[in-house]
Amino acid sequence: MFNSHFEQLAFANAIVDKTASELKQLLIKLASEIEQLPPFPGAMFTYGIEVEPPTGSDLGCILVGEKGSLYELILNFDDEALARDGAPTETRNEELRPLEGDAMEIIPYLHAAIEAVINYLDNDNK
Numbered sequence: 047m048f049n050s051h052f053e054q055l056a057f058a059n060a061i062v063d064k065t066a067s068e069l070k071q072l073l074i075k076l077a078s079e080i081e082q083l084p085p086f087p088g089a090m091f092t093y094g095i096e097v098e099p100p101t102g103s104d105l106g107c108i109l110v111g112e113k114g115s116l117y118e119l120i121l122n123f124d125d126e127a128l129a130r131d132g133a134p135t136e137t138r139n140e141e142l143r144p145l146e147g148d149a150m151e152i153i154p155y156l157h158a159a160i161e162a163v164i165n166y167l168d169n170d171n172k
Contacts, residue, residue: 076160092140
């Protein structure tokens, strides 16, 4: 079937890429079943479903957002607004950073996101 180890590696890479693509499509399909995303726990302006990061992840809060997209939630605080006792909405910045990476990196996050969305659809959304 294969003439070289290079061809075997190329075949393995193709399987990984296809797996990532299929998981992404499944996540999009599942997310389309959600009428309105819930408020993200602890956030003031962000809506989405919390995803438990895979073991060993160095990322913070991961969430499933609109149309099944994956994001890392980055919270920043305006020190100047805090110093002048600004309102919580003035002191806080919530940034959604799209989760990107190659197929091998993103597969564990896609799988965790699928689990989170299924859990939400089956339990939390009742």
